[in-house]
Amino acid sequence: MSPKTQSPLRELCRGVWPVQDPETEERRRQQIAARIVVQNRQLAQRSLSRRRQVWWVAAAALLGSLSLLWVLERTPSALPGTASQATPASARLVAGEASLSQQGVLLPLGASPFDVSGEAPILVTRADQAAEVRLSSDTAVKVEGASEVGLDRRQTATGGFEEHVRLRAGSVALRVPKLGERGKVAVETPDSWIEVHGTQFSVRWVQQAPLAPFTEVKVKEGKVLVRSRDGASRFLGAGEEWRSSAEQPIAAVPPAAPSPIATVPPAAPPKAPAPVAVVPEPPPAVSASELAAQNRLLEGAELARKSGMPALALERLDTLMQRYPKAELAHNAHVQRFRLLWSMGRRAESMSAARQYLERYPEGFARDEAQRYASGAEGSKPGEMAP
Amino acid sequence: MVIRRIQPEHMPQTGQRQANEVPDWTDFELLNALAAQDPRAGLALYDRLIRIVEWTISRVMGQRGSDHEDLVQSAFEQIVDSLHRRRYARDCSLTSWASAISCHIALNALRSRRRQRLLGEKTHSELPPARADLENQLAARQALERIRGELSRMNQARAEVLVLHEVNGLELTEIAQVLGISLAAAQSRLSRGRRELLQRLELPNLQGEAS
Numbered sequence: 001m002s003p004k005t006q007s008p009l010r011e012l013c014r015g016v017w018p019v020q021d022p023e024t025e026e027r028r029r030q031q032i033a034a035r036i037v038v039q040n041r042q043l044a045q046r047s048l049s050r051r052r053q054v055w056w057v058a059a060a061a062l063l064g065s066l067s068l069l070w071v072l073e074r075t076p077s078a079l080p081g082t083a084s085q086a087t088p089a090s091a092r093l094v095a096g097e098a099s100l101s102q103q104g105v106l107l108p109l110g111a112s113p114f115d116v117s118g119e120a121p122i123l124v125t126r127a128d129q130a131a132e133v134r135l136s137s138d139t140a141v142k143v144e145g146a147s148e149v150g151l152d153r154r155q156t157a158t159g160g161f162e163e164h165v166r167l168r169a170g171s172v173a174l175r176v177p178k179l180g181e182r183g184k185v186a187v188e189t190p191d192s193w194i195e196v197h198g199t200q201f202s203v204r205w206v207q208q209a210p211l212a213p214f215t216e217v218k219v220k221e222g223k224v225l226v227r228s229r230d231g232a233s234r235f236l237g238a239g240e241e242w243r244s245s246a247e248q249p250i251a252a253v254p255p256a257a258p259s260p261i262a263t264v265p266p267a268a269p270p271k272a273p274a275p276v277a278v279v280p281e282p283p284p285a286v287s288a289s290e291l292a293a294q295n296r297l298l299e300g301a302e303l304a305r306k307s308g309m310p311a312l313a314l315e316r317l318d319t320l321m322q323r324y325p326k327a328e329l330a331h332n333a334h335v336q337r338f339r340l341l342w343s344m345g346r347r348a349e350s351m352s353a354a355r356q357y358l359e360r361y362p363e364g365f366a367r368d369e370a371q372r373y374a375s376g377a378e379g380s381k382p383g384e385m386a387p
Numbered sequence: 388m389v390i391r392r393i394q395p396e397h398m399p400q401t402g403q404r405q406a407n408e409v410p411d412w413t414d415f416e417l418l419n420a421l422a423a424q425d426p427r428a429g430l431a432l433y434d435r436l437i438r439i440v441e442w443t444i445s446r447v448m449g450q451r452g453s454d455h456e457d458l459v460q461s462a463f464e465q466i467v468d469s470l471h472r473r474r475y476a477r478d479c480s481l482t483s484w485a486s487a488i489s490c491h492i493a494l495n496a497l498r499s500r501r502r503q504r505l506l507g508e509k510t511h512s513e514l515p516p517a518r519a520d521l522e523n524q525l526a527a528r529q530a531l532e533r534i535r536g537e538l539s540r541m542n543q544a545r546a547e548v549l550v551l552h553e554v555n556g557l558e559l560t561e562i563a564q565v566l567g568i569s570l571a572a573a574q575s576r577l578s579r580g581r582r583e584l585l586q587r588l589e590l591p592n593l594q595g596e597a598s
Contacts, residue, residue, distance in 0.1 A: 009553040010553065028456070029430070030430075033429035033432070036432055040467055040471070041424060
């Protein structure tokens with residue numbers, strides 16, 4: 001240490017120690033000691049109260065967490081993402097009427113929930129019925145008349161769930177709430193897959209006799225992902241429509257009937273005017289919605305017959321013929337009706353129906369077959385349907 | 388010059404104080420008594436620390452001024468508070484801990500006093516001497532005042548280490564413990580503090596100017 005710096009500081013140590021008189025010193029001693037005791041007590045109390053506060057907060061947080069867990073346990077639908085996982089795989093009818101086809105037996109559907117896991121039943125609506133079903137994920141499925149819908153729910157490996165609506169016939173409209181990342185709802189038709197993430201849309205499986213069946217999707221809100229069987233996929237926004245295929249006919253459309261008025265070569269000399277042939281009245285114009293309804297009825301009848309529900313099939317055919325007696329598809333319905341009655345063992349009714357067909361359509365495409373049915377000699381295999 | 392460590396000394400016995408009034412606790416026992424709210428702990432702490440507290444404050448501040456009692460009181464409050472906050476790590480003695488706190492309070496007061504002087508407050512050192520034979524005393528006092536003035540202008544961390552070492556006689560290891568710094572840092576502060584003080588004292592007296 002340099003003496004220059006050492007000495008000045010050490011100078012501070014010199015000097016006279018101030019001495020107070022003992023009484024003043026003792027008074028100060030008692031005073032400061034008392035303040036030390038008071039301050040010590042105050043600090044201890046403050047520390048204790050702070051520690052109590054921490055304990056209370058910790059206890060409250062623990063209690064709150066336990067309560068929240070208990071509430072979540074008791075009300076699984078409180079949180080969309082997690083709750084859906086815990087809900088059972090069930091659905092329930094919330095409006096309308098429908099039936100459940102289970103192993104060939106058609107049972108009217110009540111308000112109680114029904115299981116949609118494993119061997120899921122098929123929801124069937126008659127032509128004059130409509131129903132709304134609520135799935136476990138709170139998805140609303142509106143099933144139109146003459147529809148056939150399979151419902152299926154399964155757990156995924158990641159702990160989520162998938163709900164599938166398998167549309168086999170008719171039309172459904174869905175309103176899907178916001179699901180968590182682990183939830184998914186999809187509609188499956190024979191040729192398409194529509195994946196949903198919180199939206200409103202409808203799907204229709206169109207089986208229009210001369211055309212190849214196709215899927216029609218209309219989106220009201222949100223966005224859906226549609227994927228056709230060939231792998232092509234696209235997103236549909238609100239207001240957009242999509243069809244799985246262009247309206248390509250399955251078979252070539254039969255050539256139009258030759259015009260009753262023969263074309264005359266320009267070089268031929270004019271002849272006396274030929275009598276004007278009676279042009280048959282063209283079938284009345286059918287609106288798209290009517291055509292769709294007719295299709296649904298005919299498809300529903302076919303599905304019901306294939307599902308082992310001939311009575312329901314017969315009912316649908318009768319409905320079609322009563323509502324649309326002049327429709328093109330009524331022709332098919334007549335043919336199917338006498339075939340169906342024969343297969344059901346109601347031969348007298350089948351013969352009567354075949355005679356009615358021959359009276360109504362003397363030149364119909366199933367004339368020969370109808371004659372065999374009318375004579376009581378079955379001419380075709382039971383249950384064979386018209387093309 | 389030999390610097391002697393300040394050891395706790397018992398205050399002279401008075402008629403009012405009984406010999407067995409305050410137990411002869413160790414530092415550890417005294418801290419336990421404080422934690423247990425023992426009513427004797429206040430007196431025991433006072434007796435243990437008053438000498439070092441008063442010594443430090445008196446040496447840094449100079450003569451016992453009007454604020455001396457307040458500073459002593461403040462030092463004890465700080466000590467009790469720091470003990471409650473468990474800042475005292477028990478690595479050093481209570482007296483060393485108390486001397487560090489007292490030094491800190493005294494240096495703060497010294498700086499505060501300097502700022503008040505800058506605002507125009509007159510001090511006794513600036514008073515003209517009344518008699519010629521007091522000139523020597525006055526010069527010595529002025530020298531001490533200058534040292535204190537430079538201490539108040541110095542970097543406080545260095546000044547603290549310097550005072551604790553040069554005035555209170557603490558070892559560097561103790562200084563490191565009570566200040567919660569490394570030994571190297573204490574050594575560095577001491578060295579730089581000495582150099583800084585020397586440079587300041589070699590300069591013309593700039594008392595009254597802001598540093």
